[in-house]
Amino acid sequence: MSVPDPRAAQRTDPGLEWINRFARLPGAFHETPAPAPFPDATCLATSPAMCDRLGVEAALFERDPWLGACTHGSALPGAEPRASVYAGHQFGVFVPQLGDGRAKLLGEVRTAQGETWELQLKGAGPTRFSRGADGRAVMRSSVREYLASEAMAALGVPTTRALALFGSSLPVYRERVEPAAIVLRAAPSFLRFGHFEYFHYNGYSERLRELIDYARAHDYPELADAEDPVAAMLEAVIARTAEMIADWQAVGFCHGVMNTDNMSLAGLTIDYGPFAFMDAFDPGYICNHTDQGGRYAFDQQPRVAQWNLVRLAETLVIHFADATREAAIERAKALLEDFPRQYRQAWLTRMRAKLGLQSAQEPDEALVQDLLARMAAEGMDYTRFFRQLPDLEQAETRTQLESELEDVPAWQAWWSGYQARLAQEGATPAARRAAMHAVNPKYILRNHLAQAAIEQAEAGDPSEVLRLQRILARPFDEQPEFEAYADLPPAWASGIRLSCSS
Ligand code: AMP
Numbered sequence: 001m002s003v004p005d006p007r008a009a010q011r012t013d014p015g016l017e018w019i020n021r022f023a024r025l026p027g028a029f030h031e032t033p034a035p036a037p038f039p040d041a042t043c044l045a046t047s048p049a050m051c052d053r054l055g056v057e058a059a060l061f062e063r064d065p066w067l068g069a070c071t072h073g074s075a076l077p078g079a080e081p082r083a084s085v086y087a088g089h090q091f092g093v094f095v096p097q098l099g100d101g102r103a104k105l106l107g108e109v110r111t112a113q114g115e116t117w118e119l120q121l122k123g124a125g126p127t128r129f130s131r132g133a134d135g136r137a138v139m140r141s142s143v144r145e146y147l148a149s150e151a152m153a154a155l156g157v158p159t160t161r162a163l164a165l166f167g168s169s170l171p172v173y174r175e176r177v178e179p180a181a182i183v184l185r186a187a188p189s190f191l192r193f194g195h196f197e198y199f200h201y202n203g204y205s206e207r208l209r210e211l212i213d214y215a216r217a218h219d220y221p222e223l224a225d226a227e228d229p230v231a232a233m234l235e236a237v238i239a240r241t242a243e244m245i246a247d248w249q250a251v252g253f254c255h256g257v258m259n260t261d262n263m264s265l266a267g268l269t270i271d272y273g274p275f276a277f278m279d280a281f282d283p284g285y286i287c288n289h290t291d292q293g294g295r296y297a298f299d300q301q302p303r304v305a306q307w308n309l310v311r312l313a314e315t316l317v318i319h320f321a322d323a324t325r326e327a328a329i330e331r332a333k334a335l336l337e338d339f340p341r342q343y344r345q346a347w348l349t350r351m352r353a354k355l356g357l358q359s360a361q362e363p364d365e366a367l368v369q370d371l372l373a374r375m376a377a378e379g380m381d382y383t384r385f386f387r388q389l390p391d392l393e394q395a396e397t398r399t400q401l402e403s404e405l406e407d408v409p410a411w412q413a414w415w416s417g418y419q420a421r422l423a424q425e426g427a428t429p430a431a432r433r434a435a436m437h438a439v440n441p442k443y444i445l446r447n448h449l450a451q452a453a454i455e456q457a458e459a460g461d462p463s464e465v466l467r468l469q470r471i472l473a474r475p476f477d478e479q480p481e482f483e484a485y486a487d488l489p490p491a492w493a494s495g496i497r498l499s500c501s502s
Pocket residue numbers: 098099100101102103126129130131133134135136137257262271273500502
């Protein structure tokens with residue numbers, strides 16, 4: 001007969017097995033960060049989807065030892081906190097040492113389902129890589145990262161995740177005094193292109209080899225038997241990045257700071273800073289107020305991703321199996337030159353689906369480009385337009401739209417072409433509408449929605465964060481009680497300024 005365990009109700013171990021593979025790398029890769037005070041720590045929000053995924057209760061984060069470990073850095077049995085060193089090209093300029101200045105990897109867990117997740121705290125205080133900064137993150141940027149990570153996941157975009165958001169009475173000094181926050185984030189891997197650049201450009205070739213072997217085993221185990229494993233890894237990173245950027249462009253997401261240290265080896269969206277989901281469609285949209293040159297403008301993202309992949313390739317190419325260096329470089333070039341084709345194909349697949357097209361035809365790209373040109377010229381709301389598109393088959397709805405347009409003949413010309421194209425598709429209008437609604441979200445994290453949640457969270461009230469999280473977890477579903485969350489942004493939204501300050 002089994003005897004019930006009296007401690008079961010207070011179990012601190014939620015059934016996660018700590019494996020901490022990154023901590024097993026030599027000391028040159030990381031340091032063990034010190035605890036840092038985080039007064040009046042409270043858990044403000046947890047992600048139900050991520051708690052499920054890990055098989056833990058949300059309440060775990062509301063009490064010690066997890067609450068203390070996630071906020072003050074107190075001990076958590078099994079965790080082996082580390083801050084890692086990396087480098088990166090920031091706005092095109094190489095910075096030889098960056099690192100987790102305010103991120104602390106708690107460790108890596110294996111779930112009961114056998115998935116592995118790295119758990120990382122952002123804003124948990126200074127580390128050896130803080131370069132004189134405070135190691136903190138403000139509530140404003142933490143709420144945005146917390147909500148965006150989970151919203152992107154619900155949209156089906158590869159991304160790092162957020163498990164919990166913590167608040168404190170700790171003041172943080174930016175342009176003004178702001179409350180501090182910490183996001184507990186989770187990802188299969190937090191490796192960045194910048195990790196490879198650090199070891200390559202600083203001439204630590206043995207360490208670079210170790211890192212490559214670690215990354216292959218950790219992030220690309222399926223390539224273990226590849227003939228040339230390093231080239232195969234580069235090829236796989238290129239493929240995943242092309243898919244991720246196609247997702248961004250299709251959903252109207254602008255990252256804002258695509259430095260190589262903000263590029264994930266696993267092809268995940270990482271480091272949510274001055275990002276934005278576009279409201280009115282503008283191909284040259286710049287969401288980062290400090291990016292005056294528009295290096296990271298919306299329509300530049302595919303090109304920048306390729307530029308960043310070239311920087312990664314430069315660190316990997318000498319480890320290709322080719323007999324000569326020249327042959328390895330040629331191979332790397334061929335892989336990189338294929339990125340635009342892969343991206344374009346991935347993007348076109350998504351855009352066809354947004355238009356309700358199931359078959360692929362040569363002129364589809366022109367149909368999409370013509371529509372985007374119309375949308376830009378008219379300043380149409382990107383998300384609302386695609387959501388409404390199937391309903392425009394009703395003349396009344398179309399008349400309503402046309403009453404708001406500047407150039408009705410140009411729009412009507414596009415519409416006729418679109419109708420002619422739809423006539424070649426087999427689906428019934430009802431089936432097409434359902435398929436289109438499954439890929440064209442109704443609810444996205446618009447800046448003004450995040451802003452309202454931030455203001456309340458700064459005052460200690462997470463209810464709007466929680467409400468938004470719930471709505472954005474089902475972006476493709478009609479949620480009649482939250483109709484206002486799908487409205488056009490109010491006029492004040494255009495005054496919201498986003499910068500790297502966080
Ligand atoms: P980011 O612009 O957030 O991608 O950060 C670029 C680099 O600066 C990374 O190495 C960060 O770890 C570091 N960093 C950013 N903000 C802080 C901060 N408040 N304290 C310490 N390091 C920071």
